[in-house]
Amino acid sequence: MHKTLLATAVACGLLASLPFDLAAQAAPTPQDEAQVETLLAQLQALKASYAQQVRQLRELDMQVQALQSRLAGKTAPTVLPAPAGAPPAPETAQAAAPPDEGNRAGSASEAQAARTEAPTRSLKDALQQEHALFDRRFTLENSVSYSRYDRSQITLNGFLALDAIFLGNIAVEDVKSDSLTYNLAARYGFSPRLTLNLDVPYLARRTVYQKGGAGGSAAALAEEQTGGKGLGDIALSANYKLFAETDTRPDTVLTLGITAPTGQAPYGILWKVIQPPGDQYTRFAVPEKQPTGNGVWQANLGLSAIKTLDPAIVFANIGYIYSRPRDFSNISTDPQNLSPGSVKLGNTYYFGTGVAFAFNERTSLSLSFSDKLSAKAELRYQGSPWTKVIGSNANAATFNLGVTHALSEHTTLVSMLGIGLTPDAPDFSLSFKVPYMF
Template sequence: MALRLAVLTALATTALVAAAQDAPAPGDEAELRQLTEDLAELKAAYAQEVRRLRELDMQVQALQARLAGKVPAASQAAPIASTATVAAPIASSPSATPPAGADGQQAASPPAGYASTAAEAEAARKEIPRSVADVKQATRTLFDQRLVIENGLTYNRYDRKQLTLNGFLALDAIFLGSIAIENVESDTLNYNLAARWGVTPRLTLNMDVPYVARKTVYQKGGAGGAAGAIAQEETTGSGLGDITFSGNFLMLPETPGRPETVLNVGITTPTGREPYGIPWTVLERDDDDFIRFAVPEEQPTGNGAWQASVGVSAVKTSDPAILYGNIGYTYSFESSFDDIDNNPDTVNPGDVKLGDSFYFGAGVAFAFNERTSFSMSLSNRLSARARTRYDGQPWSKVIGSDANSALFNLGVTYALNDHATMVGLLGIGLTPDAPDFTLGFRVPYSL
């Protein structure tokens, strides 16, 4: 095509020079017009072919980026425009020539959503799709947002039954005494207001302010000594929970052979109502004044102790899956209270040391499209026994205070708009110490 255009251009130039030197002939004028028309037609065809070549090159680059999973929504959703609609018509005037770029070819503007150069295609590969960014935001491993305000609402359901035997075995087979069934049903609604501030591209500071509302129903069988009688009492409590300050530091960015690794540190303040020193209501006593059934007058909203935590999170993207996991340790500091005994008839000041806990979890998320992702994960927290010490007495462990709480979590993220994302989470308890289920919704809004 280029060779043919050059030949015709040379012939047209020779004909023009000959026409200027010699007297025009009728045949020469007709030949000149024909050559000029052929030249204009070839120029237009040549410009069209150049545009087609550039469009095909851009489409190949965009397709490579899309297959790598690094193209934003506009790139994936943009249809491939036909050459006839993308290319601007070329004037058929013999003097009209297409504008040339740096390489001497036609400079065509790329279609919307496609990379026009290899550099732009490589930049598109490095961009994080929205669904992947939402998953990383939920796992606290996203660092490209300046400020995020998050509103969250979580509901926990807890139900635990316990059989109490008060007596002894006769002849190793006959139980003599009273049998009571205790049941505790607890519903907790937690509203959490959080702020995430991206200080640098590698450091994010967080503040979580919870408001807790709890309702607990206590049931005790064998009331009044009758096996079929059941006593029941309900208590509630609401107020500010324990505020947490934390930070996330990007230690190692993600590479093809290494996950992104983030260091997490945090401290929890005892701003909520501690569970110690709450007055108790006695509902039933024995004839010898022994308390058979008593409940607290209100429910606590916090742990009552300072806690510090440190952990590591890792995220690895493997289109279309996103693998993530975390591991960490929480240390509880000793705290002193005016009354650490749950006996309504006594007041015993002392110290409490909650058990330290070790937590870990892992999961996988799938990016269905640019706006939606689905995740499955397993989280587990192992807590040691708590210890108490009355004033002037040695430390003693609280039997039954250790716990193994495991949850299987199902989550969905959906991008509402350019700034807001809705995150839904369903947790199913796998161990007796875990809640029966948890249901949560969060809406982070990036500014």
């Protein structure tokens, strides 16, 4: 009994003193408060130092990328992302850095925007082919192109008897033309919005004329070949960026150009009559030489739109070519007749669209469609009214397949295959360009 009372008294004493002990332990001392303030100050100092170091690392990385881009022909630097798991920088550091720069790598859309601002070399080469690149100071471009044209025409000279039998002569006329063009182009960027272009072509042409019905036989052919070579029409143009690309708007480029008639004009070239000896059935005329230019002054106004969809670009263009009438001392093809007069080529509308894909950093593929619609040309002999030239209007549509490959930091190889889709377009054309960026 005494032991039970003693245990009960001890337990009550302990319970009575417990709240006072807890209160004594929970009460902070001045030393604890001072230690907490010291630790908080050290933590804030470490955070500020870390943010400053991250900012300095980014600035240094941007400087290195800018230097490498200038050496490699690029201009837009990439940004060093923040290390994984890094704590957010304090407000002072965030105010000094661009907004949301630390989270740039965490968003797919922002990463795509960053790639758009700094396109790969292959995409930049593709943009240059569409005259939408303005960050290259000077480019010298050499190009060689070959085109093939082959057209056949059946000529009937007679009449149809009993609605089934043709009585008369049947002749087959065939024209085969090969053209080889070397073009030297210089492109100079005056500003981030303006580029001037100068194109100087040199042409070599060969045309073979064939006519069936030689000796009165439709299977026999008479043939004559003519050629011509020399300087083509020199063109001077300017590209001006009207609007820069945004999320909803493409790059918009205005093109203004002028072409001078420096090549051999097709007007006034004399034609010779071909008649094989002893053949009274075959007789046709061919020009003595082939022209290398249009012979008139032309002005070009075009508008292009280019939208970057990494890793591809989509482009489209539309334009108008005005041909100024020009007087010539002779526009007749008859060597016995000198006829002064004027020539007015039909104005031309052109448009096209396409897409270019980047395979990797150095190679891209482009697919495009282009079309040219030309009105009829007109001739006016001295003292006579204007007359339209029958068959001079044209619709030349072409499908183009191109590959661009960067050979080095300064040199690119551009190859293009064009396939004619209409009778007025060449059967096919093949061109190679080698631009060198200084």
